[in-house]
Amino acid sequence: MLKKERHDFIMRQINLHNRVLTSDLVQLLNVSEDTIRRDLQELVDMGLLFKVHGGALSKSYHSSFDDSTVYARDSKIIIAKKATNLIKDGMVVLTGGGTTILEFVKQLPESIQATFFTISPLVAVELAKYNNIEVILIGGLFSKNSQITYGGHVITQLSEIKADLCLMGTSAIHPEEGLTDTDWEINQLKKAMLAASKKSAVLCISEKLDIALRLKVCAIESISYLVTELDATDEALSGYTIKSLNIL
Template sequence: MLAAQRRAHLLDLLARQGKIVAKDVAADLGISEDSVRRDLRDLAAEGLCQRVYGGALPVSPAVADYTARQGVTPEGKQRVAAAAVGLVRPGSALILDGGTTAVAVAHALPPDLDCTVITHSPTIAAALISHPLAEVFLLGGRLFKHSAVACGAATVEAAQGVSADLCLLGVTGVHPDAGLTTGDAEEAAMKRALAARSAETYVLASSEKIGTASRFRVLPWDEVTGLITDADAGHPVLEGLTGRGVEVLAAAG
């Protein structure tokens, strides 16, 4: 089998099964695992898969830059945002992560809602200027332009001084094996720091993120309260997560 044929086969497997196990592919095709790993390296370099130990997973489209992500499934993000807003109680404190879905949450908050919003996203802080009863605390630090959020030691230290009832956390990948992932190590650490300061943490994940993975793990499933998504309830990833005891909140279409 030619290299191009092998790679096409790998992409087909990824689409059908949601993962590639290098040793299984090598056995099926009668080739070495090294050959499969080389093919996966090439596919990963082209942005067609996310390499993991022993194989590969579907790559998340949410690793694109901030401007590009604004045009990815905006309706799905709005549905997720509407469901998330239902968790925010009057008088409560909310930690709102950065990213395009979190911005949709900020816009969906009722203008008359009396609450406290803690965020490291200047974009979200600006979106809440028109909410007269929302008290906004902006955590500062080095601006990570990919997601328009502050990151780094100064931001983590600032986060350690706050507490909240609810954290709404964005990720780029949601996978039963890889867990909750994102594309930058510092951003992953920042998300962990935010989640640690909240009584409950729900993950915001529009449908294109379900079943995909990025390079850096944010949190294991047992450290989040639940997942909010507009993906179909029959999605095999969601069925698997529900079977493991993860609360999945459906965002109505």
């Protein structure tokens, strides 16, 4: 595989999952670890990503203020506008982090009255712009990679909440494998968030459909709403049409 093809592959993985592991890229591309490290460094030098220990991160994952680097932003705006219809006055809402959730917050009606718990400082900053929203940032260890709080203290706080709705993004979703990820700590956090909520909504671009990663978060049946940029009747969503899942 040519260098440009490797670079394109790496950037697609970064854009879809916000982060990649060097060890995964070695296996997926069938090249040496040194080759992947050089590729990542070259992409860093081009200003396309952040290199961290063990892998790399998307640039768009680290700022709520620079929309120009957000991958598939037009699709995420469509998703965000759909998801805002789930929010009613007086609700208690729990959110994760990531660019799709940030876009959702930016699309909320100015007059909405609700209480939002979040594990994302960036999301909390955006929510604080609304006069009638009470914002509660759940504190704990801070992940420099994912830009969210995590760990036992966060999970303990989540166990004391019963939100009306949990909103989260995902790295991958599959009809049989459900929600999956590659980070153990993030998986445990997402499980705790789902347990702390009466209903849940997963917001994801269609490019993340039909993908399964190593660690399972939950089955499809555990999700209340799946929100993509596609029409609910799109053929790509046919495998997700089950009794317990509402597709928006």
